Amino acid sequence: MAKSGFAKEALMSFIDRIVKLETEKQALADDIKEVYSEAKGTGFDTKVMRRIISLLQLDKGDLQEADAIESLYRTAVGLPTP
């Protein structure tokens, strides 16, 4: 049992698995960064791209609602709506 007997092997196994997964995860993060960099070099606005990607994650209703609230608040503070 882990708590008292002290399963050193088990702990090391868990930790190894996590370290490995995190390594792969970091590699993907680097890939993503690279794609953004490439897109930027092609002339795209990466800031807007990031926003678009986050909007894509929303389901349709949520997106509409978010847009609606933003329109409302924009009007309230005197900003033009797109």
Place this chain on the structure above:
Amino acid sequence: MAKSGFAKEALMSFIDRIVKLETEKQALADDIKEVYSEAKGTGFDTKVMRRIISLLQLDKGDLQEADAIESLYRTAVGLPTP
């Protein structure tokens, strides 16, 4: 002279000033957090509020341009425009 003679006093003076300013800055950050918290309690969407505030920092032309690019990208990926 700082580099060779070693102006310990001067260094400490600079550091003290910075620490003091950072303390005040942190206090303002806390105040801001509190206002957001109050707004949230009143029923406002703080995420949208943050966006509105960042949009307010832009000058008019920049805002229009950002909106235009976003519309373009939205259309390109099949998202509805607000």
Place this chain on the structure above:
Amino acid sequence: MAKSGFAKEALMSFIDRIVKLETEKQALADDIKEVYSEAKGTGFDTKVMRRIISLLQLDKGDLQEADAIESLYRTAVGLPTP
């Protein structure tokens, strides 16, 4: 209520307060930058200064952190924590 009736005045009030606070906060950030700039002009290494300041701010937490590390290693090895 904010969502339906839509308290435009309340929203503007919150946003005004935040914008004001952020303005002051930014002013302090600028002041800090200026001090660093002045220090740099006097011959100090600002990177080192930043490091020292962060170390100074960590001083208090440092002991706690050392204690925490000991504690966690004890736990990891199955020893009781004090």
Place this chain on the structure above:
Amino acid sequence: MAKSGFAKEALMSFIDRIVKLETEKQALADDIKEVYSEAKGTGFDTKVMRRIISLLQLDKGDLQEADAIESLYRTAVGLPTP
């Protein structure tokens, strides 16, 4: 060119690639979470595990950091760095 002609296809390609990579990245994040969960179920303290893993990852940089600190203090005190 992206800005005027507007390469819709290119944009969609970039975004698709990023979305795909982020999906994989999220899958790995979920895997990691699952391993922690399993470890927890086996009786390990996940907080401690996280701490240990972060310490393991810092091991390499640690020496460098120690050297850097010595270096910065030397500079602060006016001593030449090696």
Place this chain on the structure above:
DNA sequence: GATGCGCTTTAAATGC
């Protein structure tokens, strides 16, 4: 349900 902590992401600063 609230609070704190860690992670992720985003903005800024510096050096090339």
Place this chain on the structure above:
DNA sequence: GCATTTAAAGCGCATC
């Protein structure tokens, strides 16, 4: 000006 590195902010989880 661009790219890297570092600080700040926001977010979400986990705990109490």
